[in-house]
Amino acid sequence: MSSFRTVLVVDDEDLLLRLMTRLIERTGRPVLAAGNAAEARALFHKHVGEIGLVLLDVTMPGGDGAEKLLPEFSAARPDLRVVVTSGDAMPASLEEEVERVGGSFLRKPFVPKTLLDLLVEEASEEPNVSKDTEAPEETGALPVPTSSEPS
Numbered sequence: 001m002s003s004f005r006t007v008l009v010v011d012d013e014d015l016l017l018r019l020m021t022r023l024i025e026r027t028g029r030p031v032l033a034a035g036n037a038a039e040a041r042a043l044f045h046k047h048v049g050e051i052g053l054v055l056l057d058v059t060m061p062g063g064d065g066a067e068k069l070l071p072e073f074s075a076a077r078p079d080l081r082v083v084v085t086s087g088d089a090m091p092a093s094l095e096e097e098v099e100r101v102g103g104s105f106l107r108k109p110f111v112p113k114t115l116l117d118l119l120v121e122e123a124s125e126e127p128n129v130s131k132d133t134e135a136p137e138e139t140g141a142l143p144v145p146t147s148s149e150p151s
Contacts, residue, residue, distance in 0.1 A: 005052025
């Protein structure tokens with residue numbers, strides 16, 4: 001897989017969605033951003049052949065988070081790389097599906113370097129790399145842009 005495959009970021013927290021999108025754009029990778037499940041489905045189906053990685057929030061408004069979107073996306077693209085994100089532990093009901101598709105879990109809050117490292121790992125497709133990634137205690141939380149920053 002090329003290191004420049006499109007990344008689809010799905011998160012209902014607007015500031016975090018914008019921050020992740022900007023950070024990924026700075027790596028030169030194309031990125032699509034969706035703030036809800038309906039947008040995610042529409043973008044996914046429109047760009048299904050271009051997307052190489054999905055960052056998918058566990059909890060979304062209306063209950064259409066990772067538990068519903070992950071099986072849909074992986075059925076359409078079995079080779080799709082998926083990283084599930086959450087501020088809580090991954091629900092047991094989702095663990096089996098994430099494992100089945102070879103996905104990863106990224107716990108929020110995380111520092112920008114953690115996300116960048118994950119993108120490098122995904123691009124290199126190293127088979128024996130740990131799949132669980134959490135922000136180190138000493139580095140603090142991911143900075144969130146203020147609403148006064150331009151989008």
